[in-house]
Amino acid sequence: MFDWVIIGAGVSGALIAQRLSAYPLKLLIIEKENDVACGATKANSALIHAGYDAPFDSLRGRLNAEGNAMYDDLAELLKFPFKRIGSLVLGVGAEDYTALTKLYENGLKLNIPGLKILDQSRIHQMEPNIDPSFEYALYAPTAGITEPWEVAIAACEYAMDQGAKLLLNTEVTEIVKIGEHFIINGAIETKGIINAAGVHADDIYRLIDGEISFAISPRRGEYFLLDKEAGGLVNHILFTCPTYKGKGTIIAPTAHGNIIIGPNSEKVEKDYVNTTFEGLHDVKQNALKMVPNCPLHLNIANFSGVRAEPSTGDFIIEESRIPGFINVAGIKSPGLSAAPAIAKMVESIVSDIHSRRGTALGPMIQTPISRRARLHFSELSEAEKIKAIAQDAKHAHIVCRCEQVTEAEIIDAIHRNAGARTLNGVKRRVRPGAGRCQGGFCGPKVVAILARELGIHRNEVEQERKGSFVLSGGVQDE
Amino acid sequence: MNNKYDVIVVGGGPAGLAAASEAAKNSGVRVALIERDAFLGGILNQCIHTGFGLHHYKEELTGTEYAHRGIMSIEASSVDVYLEAMVMSIDEGHTVTLISQTLGYVKLWGGAIILAMGCRERARGSVIIPGTRPSGIFTAGTAQRYVNIEGDQVGKRVFILGSGDIGLIMARRMTLEGAQVLGVAELMPFSSGLTRNIVQCLEDFDIPLFLSHTVVKIEGETRLEQITIAKVDADYRPISGTEKTFACDTLLLSVGLIPENELSRQMALEMHALTRGPVINNLMQTSMPSVFACGNVAQVHDLVDHVSEEAERAGKHTAIFSKTVVPMLEKAITVETDDAFGMVSPQKLVRFDFENQPLQTAALRLRVKKPYTSAWLVIKSGDVQLMRLRKNHLTPGEMVHIAVDLNAMPLESETIKVYLEV
Structure with a gap:
């Protein structure tokens, strides 16, 4: 029995998981794709808006302003790139x-x-x-730039380091409420659900409430x-x-x-x-x-x-009519900018629900002061490069010429919590193939590393979504 | 380990092989050859087809055989080879920092450096094809590596965009691998590939070539499912109503090559707008006196034979440069072209080598932007005509080679311009 199941491993779901992971809770993140950060989180303007744009009296306006201010500390905690360039x-x-x-x-x-x-x-x-x-x-x-997928990947990794579970390749198709509990897909029992399913948040909520009052277009x-x-x-x-x-x-x-x-x-x-x-x-x-x-x-x-445009015009962040079921829906722009504040708001909703149930949320557990930073070889000084190679000889294998990515960086990206499983998953995390040749040179090498590290056949290596095999050989041919 | 060399060659493809072995022929010249892959030969290793060596070796070889000859001459020489080693930077035109899988972080010093990094393929982004982003879209050279080196299958129903040589070669290769090649689309009204490849790789296999066509749509959520091509107008815009769709799982892109010049840019070498490589003179010297360049890093060639010839020249002059106490550095003549040409190399001409020996001729290579059945190439200095020669069958797929009589050229520091007169 989980305390909370978060549906959707985009930036909202991931940051909610990261915040809740500071409490002694059993958490599960369910994601329908084969990696985290695969929806709106991976393809947007990658900006942290200052917050003057959304109306001052809207949730979007308030949370954008609040979220922007939280980014410096969050970047320090989760070790993702963030620069306030204005x-x-x-x-x-x-x-x-x-x-x-x-x-x-x-x-x-x-x-x-x-x-x-x-x-x-x-x-x-x-x-x-x-x-x-x-x-x-x-x-x-105060406007800034970041890597949105890395924010979500880092947050998931951090939450998992604290014990949260991640279930990939799992589409939620059924939610049943029995007493105070929910059963998802007939198998996963939980006391509460946080619906952060992006453009599908209305579809998910409809599974439990036939009279849904919002739609995502x-x-x-x-x-x-x-x-x-x-x-x-x-x-x-x-x-x-x-x-x-x-x-x-x-x-x-x-x-x-x-x-x-x-x-x-x-x-x-x-x-x-x-x-x-x-x-x-x-x-x-x-x-x-x-x-x-x-x-x-x-x-x-x-x-x-795609951005999740809600019929209400504003973010929908609330406990729904179904007690214990929280909607985090319609997170259109400035969703990324607001995400840390959205997570904080959800934390407070969760806290209220726990108080109501008489099972107070907390006290907080001892958490690390930060996520283990990725070692970006290309950004190291000469002395640091020599030291990195001495510690791990696989740093002496430059796999990607354009972005100067080493084999050791790729292996680390695969074996961390919420690690890379696909060619593009590796690319998003440590950038081989993100440069000017777009993987022309390093593609075959990353395919080989993924196959070796995941213990799968080269022909099973996917580029992006489930079934997007890079090669066409099939495994039965061997 | 003695890290001091007279000549350091960056890149162990055909250019690097020829440059290094030629430089090492000069007694007392210590040469290092650095290659990022696990074996020498570069892209030739994945070229298992024939058509190589007719000029250079006077016999027809496969790419791998051609590479083998170069590798044999390196093995017979005194050249130190660094494999699985990536050059990270070149400082002051002499200090080469490389990271090697066996040696780690290494710094070498070279009296002169030869850049021979070759080129890379233009990817989907550079041609902007709308649609989804499924798997199954490869540059032709990457697909060639998967098939010929890694032993993988890349697809079963294939369409090819771009009729450059690699695209044409891969049309035949994929067919021989059992795939069905549905067609080749070319944006221009003519192919940029060699005529022999059009005949031997498309016509012999009944693969249709759609000239003045481009891919306008890519469909498929996971793996590629379908592409749409359309005819383009004179401004290369798709013409509505001319669309044809092809169900396929693979799209190969053969849409051009770009010299691989990360290191050149890092060193702030003067770059040439047409070749997209460093500006070089007829001794293959760049704007930084101790740095030379040859092969596809300087300009994209259509035949490896020309690469070898040019690289040998680079090797020879670089070796002389490295051993000459005060090398001759004269102010060069600048070579310009009119709009008919898409490329000229070298872009500077000198009349003496580094030992102050006079040079009689210089090989000038040009590429026209569109085909001409017959035209005059005219070289002028201001209004004065210096050379005029007739050329038949000019096509973008085949470089024009002319030998320029250096004795007929104007004084140093002047500019000559090549015109095409129809």
């Missing part, structure tokens, strides 16, 4: 100025630190490559990712005014020095993560309006992600 919302003309002022005032009500409207000379000094026509910008120094965003050669193109996260269609296209550096451009916003069916000719064309045109010399020929990958 953002600029660019504007031109009177209409934009009014819109920027509204954002500024909304931000003030949420106590977003350091907001300023900057003049033309200042913004062009800060961003020499933007279109000369931009006249002013809303500057938010996904919106797709398409992106370009430019080679590190384009690094330095922009220094801040650049937005255009909300008077443009939607929030407009973003151009921003990534945590690893690439440039990310996107998204557009199209209503789609669930899990419809393709890119389209028209969508990419729109993103490209918008990017060129912002940065006319944007080197789109340095593109190394296109991708798209």
Whole structure:
């Protein structure tokens, strides 16, 4: 019998698990995909918004502001990359100025630190490559960049290090309530459920409540990712005014020095993560309006992600009508930015439920001061590299030339809790194949390492989702 | 271990093999050859087809046989070979830091360095194909490695985008492996591959070539299930209504090669916009005097034979450079081209070698952007015509080679320009 089952190992579910893992609770995370962080968490703008955008009186607004402020400590605890590089919302003309002022005032009500409207000379000094026509910008120094999947992977790993369990490749298809307990898929018993199932949160809740009052309608965003050669193109996260269609296209550096451009916003069916000719064309045109010399020929990958757009317009974070069943649904943008605050809010809901049951949550158990940081060989000094090789000779095998990733890093990424199981799982964790050759050189080597370390046949190695075999030989041929 | 060398060659493919063995022919020249893989030969090891060596060895060899000859001459030489060793940086044009699986973190010093890192393939991102991101999409060279070296099967129903040579070779290879190759789509109205490969790899196997077509959609949630191609207009935009779909589990991309120049950029060598490799002179010397470059790192070649010839030249001059107390460094003539050309190499010409011996001719290689049945190549210095020669059958898939008479060239520091007149 688990105390809590968390459905969905995206950034919300993972950070909830990480927070709850500090208590003596039996926790289980159920994920339908073959890795954590496989939904909206792996494909988004990778930004921690400052928090001036969502309305001050909404849950989104409050949790964005609160979540952003939590990121420094969280990055230290979970050892994921996070840099506060600041953002600029660019504007031109009177209409934009009014819109920027509204954002500024909304931000003030949420106590977003350091907001300023900057003049033309200042913004062009800060961003020499933007279109000369931009006249002013809303500057938010607390906006940051991170690796969203690494936040979720790190949080899962941390929770599992404290004893939480992770069940991959398991789609929740049935939830039955018997007395005070739930039985999931006829086999998993738990006292409580936290539904963090992303675009499927409504489907999950419908399993237990036929009169569900919300719906999730996904919106797709398409992106370009430019080679590190384009690094330095922009220094801040650049937005255009909300008077443009939607929030407009973003151009921003990534945590690893690439440039990310996107998204557009199209209503789609669930899990419809393709890119389209028209969508990419729109993103490209918008990017060129912002940065006319944007080197789109340095593109190394296109991708798209879906955001869980709730029918209510705001995050749904509450104990549902079914006691012991908490919904964490409709976590659209700024979900990643708000995620630490969402987890904190869920912790308090859980605490209330425990109090109600007379089984107080806590006291907290002794937890490590931080997750064991990954050793990124490429970031080491010469002396540290020599030391790393002396400690593990597999650091002397550079598997990926573009990103300088060693075999030892890959092996570690596989054998940690919430470890990599697929080619892209390895890529997300330690970056072989994330560089300019996109795995052309290292792909066969990573396939061999995965097969060896997981004790499976090369032909069983998957690229991404379950069944996405890299090779076509089949195992029966041997 | 003596870490001091006269010449250090980075990369043990055909360019590195030829450069290292040629440099080592000079007595007293100590040469190191560094290769990241477990064996020498580079990409030739996965080229089990024939068509190599007709120029260089005057006989037809497979890629592996061609590599073997180079490896044999290295083994017979005094060259020190570092295998499974990745060069991490080159500092001041002399200090090479490498990480070797057997030796660990090593620093070597070289009087001169030869860059011979070869090239890499352009991936899906560089051609922007909309759709999902399933498995089953490979660059043609990566698929070739899986099939020919690792002994894997990559797919059963295959479509190929791009009619570069590797794509064409893989069309035949996959067919021989028992896969069904459904077609090859080429964005341009002509193939960039060698004519003999079009005939021997596509026509002989009845594999259709769709010119002026590109892949416009990729479908499949896990493994690739279907692709859609469409005809493109003169601006390479897909024409609505011309779509054709193919159910397939594999898409191979043969959409171009790019010189592998991480180290060149790190050293801040002057780079050339057309070749995307370092700017070099006819002695294969880059903008940093002690650093030389040859083979596909300098510009993408269509025949390995030319790589070997060029690399031998690099090896010879580098060895002389490393042993000359005050090497001759003259101000070079700059070579430019008009818009008809997509590539020119070398981009600088000098008239004396490092021992101040006069050179008579220099080999100039050019690549046209589109085919011409017949045209004049004209070299001018300002308005003065220096050379004029007629060339028949010019095609982007085959480099044009011309021997430039250095005695007819203008003085140092000037610019000459190559024009194409139809």
